[in-house]
Amino acid sequence: MNPAAWDVVIVGGGLAGLSLAVELAQPEHAHLRVLVLEKRTHYQRDRTWSYWSAQPHRYTALERRRWQRWAVSFDGQRRVQTTDVNDSDAHHGSYCTLDADAFYAFAVAQIAAAPHIHLRMACPVRTVVPALLPVVRLEDGRQEAACWVMDARPAAMPTPSAAGTAGSAGLSQHFAGWEVHTATDCFDAGVVELMDFQAASAGLRFFYVLPYSRRSALVESTWISGPTVQPDYAAELRGYLRQRYGLQAYDCVYREQGRLPLQHTPSASANPRIVKLGQAAGTLRASTGFAFLETIADAQRIAGCLRHTPPNQASIPAFRRQRLDAWMDSVLLAAMEAQWTQAPHFFMALFGGTQASTLLPFLAGHATLAQRLSIALPLPKRAFLRAAWQVLRS
Numbered sequence: 001m002n003p004a005a006w007d008v009v010i011v012g013g014g015l016a017g018l019s020l021a022v023e024l025a026q027p028e029h030a031h032l033r034v035l036v037l038e039k040r041t042h043y044q045r046d047r048t049w050s051y052w053s054a055q056p057h058r059y060t061a062l063e064r065r066r067w068q069r070w071a072v073s074f075d076g077q078r079r080v081q082t083t084d085v086n087d088s089d090a091h092h093g094s095y096c097t098l099d100a101d102a103f104y105a106f107a108v109a110q111i112a113a114a115p116h117i118h119l120r121m122a123c124p125v126r127t128v129v130p131a132l133l134p135v136v137r138l139e140d141g142r143q144e145a146a147c148w149v150m151d152a153r154p155a156a157m158p159t160p161s162a163a164g165t166a167g168s169a170g171l172s173q174h175f176a177g178w179e180v181h182t183a184t185d186c187f188d189a190g191v192v193e194l195m196d197f198q199a200a201s202a203g204l205r206f207f208y209v210l211p212y213s214r215r216s217a218l219v220e221s222t223w224i225s226g227p228t229v230q231p232d233y234a235a236e237l238r239g240y241l242r243q244r245y246g247l248q249a250y251d252c253v254y255r256e257q258g259r260l261p262l263q264h265t266p267s268a269s270a271n272p273r274i275v276k277l278g279q280a281a282g283t284l285r286a287s288t289g290f291a292f293l294e295t296i297a298d299a300q301r302i303a304g305c306l307r308h309t310p311p312n313q314a315s316i317p318a319f320r321r322q323r324l325d326a327w328m329d330s331v332l333l334a335a336m337e338a339q340w341t342q343a344p345h346f347f348m349a350l351f352g353g354t355q356a357s358t359l360l361p362f363l364a365g366h367a368t369l370a371q372r373l374s375i376a377l378p379l380p381k382r383a384f385l386r387a388a389w390q391v392l393r394s
């Protein structure tokens with residue numbers, strides 16, 4: 001018997017919190033009492049989740065578009081790759097995109113249909129107390145005790161003063177994107193511009209274009225850098241739309257902006273009954289900034305731990321990334337940071353020298369050892385050996 005009012009309290013109803021709530025809303029979890037506390041007052045489109053799809057998942061039907069061709073470009077060179085997709089496996093190898101508002105609406109509807117799950121909006125949490133039965137204290141003074149607390153509050157971003165000027169403690173991927181609609185045809189709707197690199201010496205800089213149609217696209221200006229780089233994204237986007245597509249006038253129907261910590265190491269939880277979720281748990285992949293698929297997979301894993309066991313007897317291990325993946329990602333970041341001006345060449349070599357059938361499992365996070373080795377082969381040996389040595393010593 002669980003003496004707390006709730007079996008599970010989820011703190012933060014974003015991607016990780018809501019996807020766990022959706023898993024727990026399924027009939028096999030109807031015996032659980034679940035509360036979701038979210039500080040926002042309402043949901044709206046605030047991000048666009050894209051990912052390399054390996055197989056269909058719970059949210060596949062919500063995807064806005066899928067592509068089988070993508071390009072990387074730098075300094076007049078362009079490499080276009082195509083995945084081999086056959087009809088029986090229409091998902092494998094696609095680059096997919098899903099608007100956050102579609103996800104939020106779906107999750108809220110699933111929760112509303114499950115009487116054992118309660119979603120409270122406009123409920124900022126002040127702290128989670130790691131007592132024997134963890135207690136969640138809200139900003140308004142109320143508190144909720146739970147058998148399990150799933151904490152999805154994102155970790156604080158390192159500030160320039162905290163990280164110092166070298167920035168090695170705080171590389172982040174930061175970006176701003178506009179969805180633009182144009183009066184004339186100008187985008188190639190069949191090819192995602194994954195990385196259109198621009199020369200830069202203080203970080204890796206590129207534009208990213210998701211062409212929804214010939215007249216609409218999400219265009220993002222992206223940097224990977226230390227925290228001291230503070231770009232004028234609007235000027236960068238205006239300049240790119242003008243130079244690359246000849247666009248002077250367009251409707252900007254949506255904007256998003258983000259800063260993702262690439263070198264955040266989650267601290268161990270103060271209590272095994274407090275489980276971190278999502279970005280706070282480390283689901284963000286350092287080499288790509290992707291977190292979507294790993295976050296929803298982790299929600300399924302956690303729900304699985306609660307499926308056939310009374311909540312006060314369940315065991316829920318923390319999220320763990322494969323060590324080899326984490327190491328390879330650290331080496332890539334160290335190699336880039338040692339020579340920002342060379343970093344675009346690394347990606348051009350990677351995309352030019354590796355087949356899509358090898359690259360995609362790596363990007364999706366489930367490459368074999370042989371695939372990892374063939375990914376490493378086209379990369380410049382000296383720079384990467386030096387970076388590997390540096391990571392091993394740190």
Ligand SMILES: Cc1cc2nc3c(=O)[nH]c(=O)nc-3n(C[C@H](O)[C@H](O)[C@H](O)COP(=O)(O)OP(=O)(O)OC[C@H]3O[C@@H](n4cnc5c(N)ncnc54)[C@H](O)[C@@H]3O)c2cc1C
Binds near residue numbers: 014050124259
């Ligand atoms: C603009 C943007 C675009 C991105 N694009 C991609 C992409 O294309 N592909 C990809 O894989 N990843 C992408 N990411 C990275 C990652 O997938 C997202 O950040 C994802 O939303 C992380 O999920 P999360 O649940 O950890 O955090 P969030 O989705 O941010 O959820 C955290 C929730 O906690 C709530 N919260 C915070 N503090 C409190 C509190 N004190 N009390 C109560 N609630 C609180 C917040 O309001 C929020 O709802 C993107 C990120 C951003 C910001």
